[in-house]
Amino acid sequence: MxxxxxxxxxxxxxxxxxxxxxxxxxxxxxxxxxxxxxxxxxxxxxxxxxxxxxxxxxxxxxxxxxxxxxxxxxxxxxxxxxxxxxxxxxxxxxxxxxxxxxxxxxxxxxxxxxxxxxxxxxxxRHHPQWQQARDLIRQGGVGEVRAIQVLFSYFNADPSNIRNKADIGGGGLLDIGCYAVVAGRYFFEAEPTRAVVLTDFDPAMAIDRTTSALMDFGAGRQLIFTVSTQMVPYQRVQILGTKGRIEIEIPFNAPPDQPTRILVDDGSVHGGRSARTIEFPALDQYQxxxxxxxxxxxxxxPLGYGIQDALMNMRILDALRRSAEAASWQRI
Missing domain, CATH: 3.40.50.720 (NAD(P)-binding Rossmann-like Domain)
Structure with a gap:
């Protein structure tokens, strides 16, 4: 080609x-x-x-x-x-x-x-660790998925950084909350119907620095996430089903020069000690x-994710911001 x-x-x-x-x-x-x-x-x-x-x-x-x-x-x-x-x-x-x-x-x-x-x-969405996790879900490897939990944070309090400029689209929800939304849509293979949000704003820069959300994907499926631009750097995705759990250790910033892994756990031993590991060789998700x-x-x-997918992401993010303003559930 x-x-x-x-x-x-x-x-x-x-x-x-x-x-x-x-x-x-x-x-x-x-x-x-x-x-x-x-x-x-x-x-x-x-x-x-x-x-x-x-x-x-x-x-x-x-x-x-x-x-x-x-x-x-x-x-x-x-x-x-x-x-x-x-x-x-x-x-x-x-x-x-x-x-x-x-x-x-x-x-x-x-x-x-x-x-x-x-x-x-x-x-x-192009990294094999995400694709393998979704394949396991489709195969019934964790039973019916009922909850997805996402944590994603880093620390950046520099007022000159574009991510901290509210008037040009700065803030944690747009910068990294969008990844949590994509995780829910990708692994549930569904769209949320409503959401409620709690947001903390930086008093000087007026950007949302910490946002937590609960999103209803219907049929008892829930996405819960916290994202922050002013907390210790950390990221994790947990996918919990009726028979098992999938944990993606480095879901968003997977290193291109080191192997990555996901953990699949049937919960038979507390503390995750019953989890088995699926390892992926070093590769570059940007490539x-x-x-x-x-x-x-x-x-x-064909293009896997086009403009309609992007529009849905934005509709969901709009609803999350409406919820933060209204302090109430919002339909999507």
Whole structure:
């Protein structure tokens, strides 16, 4: 398969340190250009990673006829505007999560998605540890799944960091709460019907720094999560069924250079001592994500998660924010 030629919008850390290096490992992805509003920044990243072309504006990159697909890791408030510009230029777009700040804003992408491929970059769904866990659920390995618990936290109190700027879509819910939502949807293979939330806001920066939620997926299925941008770094997914439990140890930031594992426990011995381990070799989930998108661009396989999936994520996140404001259950 001919590799898809990619352009990178911005020199954002997530792209420079994780996504682009992962994609560059693949024969299906050719990173041909990077753009920044600063020529020096674009040239520095191009030199660091060996990218052939560096542009001093996003518009110049979008005008490059050699670029077929765009990776958009810009700040949240620029996800939709630049994705629309890329689509208008005939480029397919893999946009960093969250794809928008609100569902209404994300809706602007629907028409464009009929002309080019547009997807939200949830790399976790491409990792074998997630896929194996879901296969076990489908096979009845833990009985009927009744509850999923997600914890995801890190500490970042820097007021200059874009994640701490409320006016451009900062805060923990949009940044990492979206992963908890995706976990519930992925493992239940269903959509939630209602949710209730408790949120603590940073008094100086006005961003949601800690959010806990209870989400009803119907048929007795519940997702419970806590995410925080000002707590000790930690992450875990627990999937509890009527006959067993699956634990994903590093569900979101799976290291690309070390093996990962999930634990499958029938609960016969307290303390998890009856759990068996399924180990996965070191691999890069960003590489797998880029390859899946590239195959979709070439028509080798359909895009697993397109714009409608992203719109549902945003509708759920909207409902969670409404619940935080109203201090009550909200329908989704």
């Amino acid at each position: 001919e590799p898809v030629r990619w352009g990178i919008l911005s020199t954002a850390r997530i792209g420079r340190m994780k996504v682009v290096p992962g994609m560059m490992k693949s024969s299906l992805c050719a990173i041909t250009a990077v753009a920044s509003r600063s020529a020096a920044s674009a040239e520095a990243m191009a030199g660091e990673l060996g990218i052939p072309k560096a542009y001093d504006s996003y518009e110049a990159l979008l005008a490059d006829p050699d670029v077929e697909a765009i990776y958009n890791p810009l700040p949240n408030h620029l996800h939709v505007p630049l994705t629309l510009k890329a689509a208008a230029a005939g480029k397919h777009v893999l946009c960093e999560k969250p794809i928008a700040i609100t569902a209404q804003e994300a809706g602007q992408l629907e028409d464009a998605s009929s002309q080019v491929l547009i997807a939200e970059a949830f790399m976790v 797998l994500q880029g390859e899946a998108f590239a195959r979709a661009v070439r028509g080798a396989e």
